[in-house]
Amino acid sequence: TFDHQHHQSVVSTRHYRAPEIILDLGWNQSCDVWSLGCVLMEFYLGRTLFPTHDSHEHLAMMEKILGPIPTHLLQQTRYTHTHNCGRLMWDDSNCSDHYNQCEPLKHMLRRAEEEELRHLLDLISLMLEYDVTHRISLQEALWHPFFNARKKFL
Numbered sequence: 310t311f312d313h314q315h316h317q318s319v320v321s322t323r324h325y326r327a328p329e330i331i332l333d334l335g336w337n338q339s340c341d342v343w344s345l346g347c348v349l350m351e352f353y354l355g356r357t358l359f360p361t362h363d364s365h366e367h368l369a370m371m372e373k374i375l376g377p378i379p380t381h382l383l384q385q386t387r388y389t390h391t392h393n394c395g396r397l398m399w400d401d402s403n404c405s406d407h408y409n410q411c412e413p414l415k416h417m418l419r420r421a422e423e424e425e426l427r428h429l430l431d432l433i434s435l436m437l438e439y440d441v442t443h444r445i446s447l448q449e450a451l452w453h454p455f456f457n458a459r460k461k462f463l
């Protein structure tokens with residue numbers, strides 16, 4: 310899809326779908342950075358980062374792993390049933406096993422002993438930034454220490 314072409318409201322395979330698409334806030338190439346972040350994490354975990362088929366649970370998993378979705382994004386969405394005053398509505402007490410298995414990225418970082426793994430998780434956290442205006446670009450990602458450390462071998 311070129312910039313000037315019609316942007317369908319729903320794109321991407323479910324598990325790799327960026328929050329701006331789920332919330333119907335419009336999207337551009339940055340949604341691919343999110344998807345790639347999910348794929349990189351999948352390589353590390355050996356399983357899908359967001360194993361769900363439900364948009365609301367998907368957003369709740371994002372919050373569990375990445376922290377709260379910024380209020381200004383939730384307030385822009387037309388899906389008013391998903392949030393209350395800019396906070397995602399979600400009952401933690403009645404969740405799927407998949408949801409319960411989602412681990413906060415912060416915890417993964419705390420456990421990471423090797424520098425390489427810390428670099429990887431840091432890069433992924435920049436790719437999984439909710440706000441597109443702050444999400445890392447692919448060009449910037451290539452300069453991240455995770456890749457930079459390898460450049461000397463190329």
Ligand SMILES: *[C@@H]1O[C@H](CO)[C@@H](O)[C@H](O)[C@H]1NC(C)=O
Nearest residue numbers: 363399400401402403404405
């Ligand atoms: C918990 O989830 C199940 C299955 O989605 C649903 O049938 C049930 O009503 C929920 N219970 C509460 C207390 O929300």
Ligand SMILES: *[C@@H]1O[C@H](CO)[C@@H](O)[C@H](O)[C@H]1NC(C)=O
Nearest residue numbers: 336337338339441442443446
């Ligand atoms: C996508 O849109 C956001 C918000 O308008 C903008 O900050 C970003 O630079 C755009 N990304 C690309 C790759 O065009």
